[in-house]
Amino acid sequence: MIKLPEPVEDIVVNLLRLANTKLPADIGWALEAAAGWETGEIAYTQLGAIMDNVKKAEHIGRPMCQDTGIPVFYVRGRFDSGIASQIARGVERATREIPLRPNTVDPLTRENNGSNLGQGMPIIHYIPTDDDFTEITVLPKGAGSENMTRLAMLNPADGAEGVKRFIIDSVLDAGGRPCPPSIVGVGIGGTSDVCVEMAKEALLAPLDSENPDPVLQAMQEELFVALNSSGLGPMGLGGSTTVLGVRIKKAFCHTASLPVAVNIGCWATRRASARITDNGVEYAQGVEL
Amino acid sequence: MKVLNTPLSESDVRSLRLGETVFVSGPVITGRDEMHIRALEYDKNGEPVPDDIRGATLFHCGPIMRQMDDGSWRVIAAGPTTSARMNKLEPEMIERFGIRAIIGKGGMSPEVADAMRRCGCVYLAATGGAAISLAEGLNSCRGVEWLDLGMAEAMWRFDTQKFGPLVVAMDAEGNSLYQRVMDNLVRDI
Numbered sequence: 001m002i003k004l005p006e007p008v009e010d011i012v013v014n015l016l017r018l019a020n021t022k023l024p025a026d027i028g029w030a031l032e033a034a035a036g037w038e039t040g041e042i043a044y045t046q047l048g049a050i051m052d053n054v055k056k057a058e059h060i061g062r063p064m065c066q067d068t069g070i071p072v073f074y075v076r077g078r079f080d081s082g083i084a085s086q087i088a089r090g091v092e093r094a095t096r097e098i099p100l101r102p103n104t105v106d107p108l109t110r111e112n113n114g115s116n117l118g119q120g121m122p123i124i125h126y127i128p129t130d131d132d133f134t135e136i137t138v139l140p141k142g143a144g145s146e147n148m149t150r151l152a153m154l155n156p157a158d159g160a161e162g163v164k165r166f167i168i169d170s171v172l173d174a175g176g177r178p179c180p181p182s183i184v185g186v187g188i189g190g191t192s193d194v195c196v197e198m199a200k201e202a203l204l205a206p207l208d209s210e211n212p213d214p215v216l217q218a219m220q221e222e223l224f225v226a227l228n229s230s231g232l233g234p235m236g237l238g239g240s241t242t243v244l245g246v247r248i249k250k251a252f253c254h255t256a257s258l259p260v261a262v263n264i265g266c267w268a269t270r271r272a273s274a275r276i277t278d279n280g281v282e283y284a285q286g287v288e289l
Numbered sequence: 290m291k292v293l294n295t296p297l298s299e300s301d302v303r304s305l306r307l308g309e310t311v312f313v314s315g316p317v318i319t320g321r322d323e324m325h326i327r328a329l330e331y332d333k334n335g336e337p338v339p340d341d342i343r344g345a346t347l348f349h350c351g352p353i354m355r356q357m358d359d360g361s362w363r364v365i366a367a368g369p370t371t372s373a374r375m376n377k378l379e380p381e382m383i384e385r386f387g388i389r390a391i392i393g394k395g396g397m398s399p400e401v402a403d404a405m406r407r408c409g410c411v412y413l414a415a416t417g418g419a420a421i422s423l424a425e426g427l428n429s430c431r432g433v434e435w436l437d438l439g440m441a442e443a444m445w446r447f448d449t450q451k452f453g454p455l456v457v458a459m460d461a462e463g464n465s466l467y468q469r470v471m472d473n474l475v476r477d478i
Contacts, residue, residue: 042308042456042466049416049454056421057366066353066420099365101353102440110323141306144371144395144417164478166330172474176395177371177466179417212352222478232474236395237456238470268418 004134004276008083010078011274014092015138016071019027019272020063023054024285026206026223027269029182032281034181036236043239047181050234050267065268069140072118072200072287076127076135084124087136091115091122103143123148127195127289137219137273137287145266151196151272163188163260164223170262171227171238171243176236179266183207184246186222187261189253199263204271206286212250220246234267292451295346297389299409303461311413311478312426314454316341316446319350320368323442325378325436332385338436341446342386349375349393349440353420362430363445368382368420369394372412380404392455394466402459412459414466424453 029053035047057064073087094100095116102114104121106134116122151171154162154200187198211217223246233239253259273287293301305311312387318341320328331338352367372393375382376386379397383404390410392395394417405411416425431446458466 036445045310045454045456046416049419049422053416053419053422056425060421062421062465063353063366063423065418066351066368067370067418068353081438099353099355101366105439110442112441114439147374150357161478168476175471176414176417177373179394184292226478229477231473232470235414236470237458238465238466266418278302 005280008095008136009174011136011276012079012087014283015096015136015139015272016094016100018283018285019270020068020098020100021061022058022223023064023268024206024271024286026208026286027244027267029052029265030207034094034241034244038198038239038241039241040233041240042237043233046209046234046237047241062098063098066101067142067144069070069101069124069142069270070103072139073122074127074201074204075123075124076137076138076289077129077131077133078160079128079134081227087122087124088117092117094151108137117227132277134276135273135286135287136276137204137271139200142268142271145182145264147264148174148178148230148264151192151194151259153192154260157254158258160219164219166260167223167262168226169241169256171264172230172232173263175232178264180232181234181241181244181267183244183265184227184267185263186246186248187252188248188250188259190259191253194251195259195261196263198249198251199261202249202263202268202289203263204286205247205288207245209286209288213250214252216248220248220261281285290451296344299389299452302389302409304313305411305457307457307460307464309457309467310454311457312412312451313346313392313455314450314452315448317346317348318342318446319352319447320423321349321351321442322374323438324435324444325382327438329378329381329385333416344387344389344390345389347388348361349391352445354445355439357431364424364427364430364462366420366470367424367427368418371395371431372397376401382410383410396458396465397443402463403466405459406463409461411461412455413455415453415455423452425452435440440474465466
């Protein structure tokens with residue numbers, strides 16, 4: 001077990017503050033590039049309003065979007081089971097201190113206890129490794145984009161063309177609802193649960209990093225061009241910036257299956273990681289899991 | 290800069306053109322799923338609903354609010370939420386309460402567009418996620434109703450000043466910018 005230089009609870013508050021108030025640099029660059037090629041007046045106004053808002057949020061240290069989402073955590077490296085309760089305390093404190101919007105409710109009674117905790121919360125994915133660090137990543141996921149999630153159990157005969165068709169239809173059918181220009185997270189393969197998990201994990205990688213798999217890299221580029229040629233545009237009001245990036249992960253699957261999942265990230269795909277070693281804590285805003 | 294002063298009249302909203310950019314000044318209320326459900330249920334049962342729902346400019350928004358020591362509320366962040374979630378509830382809201390303008394993101398269904406055409410109501414698109422810039426236009430909070438529904442779902446009252454920019458994305462003639470975009474989408478691989 002790594003000896004932690006500061007309490008996990010404090011690190012989690014820092015992570016949630018960083019993620020919610022400062023847009024990852026790679027997404028900022030993608031927005032700037034988009035503003036450079038957008039020609040439509042409405043589309044350009046939307047991108048301008050987004051970039052203006054990002055600057056202001058960072059400057060005054062407040063959440064860039066009122067939907068501070070449900071924080072999804074990824075813990076990688078060396079850790080012990082006590083980390084879950086420490087993360088929970090961090091979430092509760094961050095909700096009061098930053099503040100975050102209390103979003104978690106009972107799914108049936110819709111009762112909100114105001115803490116962003118509750119049964120099954122916070123959501124934490126564990127990836128134990130032999131590395132000499134503990135890495136905590138948070139992806140605060142807003143509902144506008146999360147509600148557009150789709151899973152298809154395609155037939156193997158549908159092939160790569162079927163996979164691409166499903167991804168394009170999922171993004172375009174969502175229209176303006178997930179706050180485009182979006183980042184499209186895709187999982188291909190695995191079982192249904194793993195497929196959806198991969199689609200979300202894909203959102204964690206910086207947009208300017210190459211996919212380690214050249215076939216997936218090519219597919220990402222092809223889908224990027226196709227989606228930005230669709231005409232959907234920022235906020236679904238028309239234009240040539242529908243997506244800022246497409247990120248794909250894959251895993252082997254059953255010979256009779258071809259699962260595909262799409263998890264859309266809004267333009268404000270907020271992420272932050274803390275890598276904790278004996279030497280201290282290093283923060284970053286994009287990570288390849 | 291075209292500024293609409295609320296409360297809006299039917300002729301105010303019928304004069305707005307699709308694609309036009311406007312700002313709003315004056316009273317605005319917020320409401321999402323739970324506020325819609327409660328307002329409709331109370332009104333059907335003859336129970337009183339807050340007066341300012343009638344003829345309102347309704348902002349689909351669940352803000353982050355902070356309560357001050359003197360009990361007053363301050364807005365921290367307030368952008369639009371996805372309006373389509375209220376598609377099934379909105380036609381009746383427009384008919385029953387005479388909602389004149391809806392501020393949201395992502396647009397609404399043809400059924401809502403039809404109610405807007407019949408009753409005289411427009412849909413103004415705010416930029417999704419622009420919660421800090423938009424909060425600047427929410428000059429002051431004049432109170433809250435139904436806080437038991439939670440911070441996001443409660444009905445907040447704001448006095449707005451040059452709140453926007455907002456795009457007239459569904460007009461009072463039944464036209465929708467979203468529908469035009471969706472009808473012309475290129476789905477090629």
